[in-house]
Amino acid sequence: MKKINSIFEIIKREINWIITDLDLIAMFLAAPLFYSFFYGTMYMNKVEHEVPVAVYDEDRSSESLNLIKQLNAHPSIYIKEELNSLDEIDKKLFDEEVQSVIFIPNDFSKNLKLNRDSRIKIYLNTHRFLHSNDLNKAVNEVAFSKGEEIRVEYFLSKGFSDEQAKELANPLKDEIKLLFNPSESYGDFLIPAILILVLQQTLFMGLGQSMAKENETKRFTELKTLSGNNPLVALSGKISFYLILYFAYALVFFSVHLSVFKIVFRGSYSAFIIISVLLLLSISLMSLIIGNFFSKKVHALILISFTSYPLFFFTGYSWPTFAMPTIAKAIGYLIPTTAYMNAIHRIVSMGANIGHITFEIMNLIIINAVLFILVLLIFKRRFLKEHQANQ
Known part of the structure; x- marks a missing residue:
C-alpha cells in the first residue's frame, strides 16, 4: 500500500510539473491534438481527382x-x-x-x-x-x-x-480483386502512420524533456525520497501518467480521427490495445534513457526532434523492408515503432487479430524488457549517487 501511495505522489508531482511548465503543456496537451488533425487534413481527399x-x-x-x-x-x-x-x-x-x-x-x-x-x-x-x-x-x-x-x-x-x-x-479477361484498400487511397495508407508519428514524437520529446528537467532543476532527489529509495516505484510513478494520457490519445486517434477521415478500422481492438500499450511503454522508457544524458530541457528537445524522420524511414513504412539494405532492416527491428507500424497497418487495413501479430508483440516485449532493465539500472545508479552526495 505504501508503494502504491508513493506512485500516486510521483504521478501528482508529474501532473504539477506539466501544468506549471508551458513547454510541457504545449508538448503533452496541445501538440498531439493539433498535429494529428492538422497533418491528417492534408490527406483528407485521400485520392487524386481531376x-x-x-x-x-x-x-x-x-x-x-x-x-x-x-x-x-x-x-x-x-x-x-x-x-x-x-x-x-x-x-x-x-x-x-x-x-x-x-x-x-x-x-x-x-x-x-x-x-x-x-x-x-x-x-x-x-x-x-x-x-x-x-x-x-x-x-x-x-x-x-x-x-x-x-x-x-x-x-x-x-x-x-x-x-x-x-x-x-476481349477474349482474355482479368479479374482483379483489390484487398485491404479497395479505393487505392493514399490517405488510407498514410494517415494511420501520421497518427502514430504524432503519438511517438510528442511523447518522446515531452517525456525526454521531463527527464532532462530533473537534471536541470536538480530535483531527482525528490524521486528518490517519494519512492522510498525504490527505483521500480520511481520508474512506475514517473511514466504512469504519460502512459494513461497517451493511451487515451491512441484510443481517440484510432476511433474519432479515423472516423473523421473516413477510414474503416477492420481489425481487433484487443490486438490494438495490447500493441499500443507495448509501444507507449517502450517510447516512455527510451525517453527516460535519452533525457537522462541532458542537463537542460532544450538540449533534449533539439536532439529528439531530429529523430522523427530517421525512425520513420527505418520502419519500412515508406519504403518496403525487402528493398532496404540488411543493416537498415536490422536497425529497424531495434526500433519499437517498426513493429508497431507493421502491426497497426495490418490491424486497421487488413483486419488482423492478436494471432496475426505475434511476431510484432514478441519484438516489442523483448525491446521493452531490455529498455526496462536499462532504466532501472540508471535510476539505481542515480539513487546511489544521490545517497553518496548527501553523506
Missing part, C-alpha cells in the same frame, strides 16, 4: 474528339486546355501548368478506320510520381476501353451478335 492535363490533337477528327471526351470523363483526368503546337509541351510540363500532355497524331482516325495499330503519346511529369502513376493508369484505362469499343464495332460489322462481338473483342 489532375490537370493538356491535349495536342493533330488529327482533329471526330474520333480524336470522342477520345478527348472520354479522357475528360475519367475522374482522374481534367482536360485543362488544348495546345496549338508541339513546342508548347515542354514549357507546360516545366511550368507545371499541367501534369501530363496527351499527343494524338494526325493519322489516328485513319489507322482506326483501316484497322491498323493506332497510337497516342503521353508526356508525363514523372517528377511528381504520384500524379504520373495515376495519370498513366487512367489514360491506359480509357485507351483499353476505346480499343475494346472499336473491336466490338468491327466484329458487329462482320455479322457477329452483340454477345459474340464482346467475347471476341
Whole structure:
C-alpha cells in the first residue's frame, strides 16, 4: 500500500510539473491534438481527382474528339486546355501548368478506320510520381476501353451478335480483386502512420524533456525520497501518467480521427490495445534513457526532434523492408515503432487479430524488457549517487 501511495505522489508531482511548465503543456496537451488533425487534413481527399492535363490533337477528327471526351470523363483526368503546337509541351510540363500532355497524331482516325495499330503519346511529369502513376493508369484505362469499343464495332460489322462481338473483342479477361484498400487511397495508407508519428514524437520529446528537467532543476532527489529509495516505484510513478494520457490519445486517434477521415478500422481492438500499450511503454522508457544524458530541457528537445524522420524511414513504412539494405532492416527491428507500424497497418487495413501479430508483440516485449532493465539500472545508479552526495 505504501508503494502504491508513493506512485500516486510521483504521478501528482508529474501532473504539477506539466501544468506549471508551458513547454510541457504545449508538448503533452496541445501538440498531439493539433498535429494529428492538422497533418491528417492534408490527406483528407485521400485520392487524386481531376489532375490537370493538356491535349495536342493533330488529327482533329471526330474520333480524336470522342477520345478527348472520354479522357475528360475519367475522374482522374481534367482536360485543362488544348495546345496549338508541339513546342508548347515542354514549357507546360516545366511550368507545371499541367501534369501530363496527351499527343494524338494526325493519322489516328485513319489507322482506326483501316484497322491498323493506332497510337497516342503521353508526356508525363514523372517528377511528381504520384500524379504520373495515376495519370498513366487512367489514360491506359480509357485507351483499353476505346480499343475494346472499336473491336466490338468491327466484329458487329462482320455479322457477329452483340454477345459474340464482346467475347471476341476481349477474349482474355482479368479479374482483379483489390484487398485491404479497395479505393487505392493514399490517405488510407498514410494517415494511420501520421497518427502514430504524432503519438511517438510528442511523447518522446515531452517525456525526454521531463527527464532532462530533473537534471536541470536538480530535483531527482525528490524521486528518490517519494519512492522510498525504490527505483521500480520511481520508474512506475514517473511514466504512469504519460502512459494513461497517451493511451487515451491512441484510443481517440484510432476511433474519432479515423472516423473523421473516413477510414474503416477492420481489425481487433484487443490486438490494438495490447500493441499500443507495448509501444507507449517502450517510447516512455527510451525517453527516460535519452533525457537522462541532458542537463537542460532544450538540449533534449533539439536532439529528439531530429529523430522523427530517421525512425520513420527505418520502419519500412515508406519504403518496403525487402528493398532496404540488411543493416537498415536490422536497425529497424531495434526500433519499437517498426513493429508497431507493421502491426497497426495490418490491424486497421487488413483486419488482423492478436494471432496475426505475434511476431510484432514478441519484438516489442523483448525491446521493452531490455529498455526496462536499462532504466532501472540508471535510476539505481542515480539513487546511489544521490545517497553518496548527501553523506
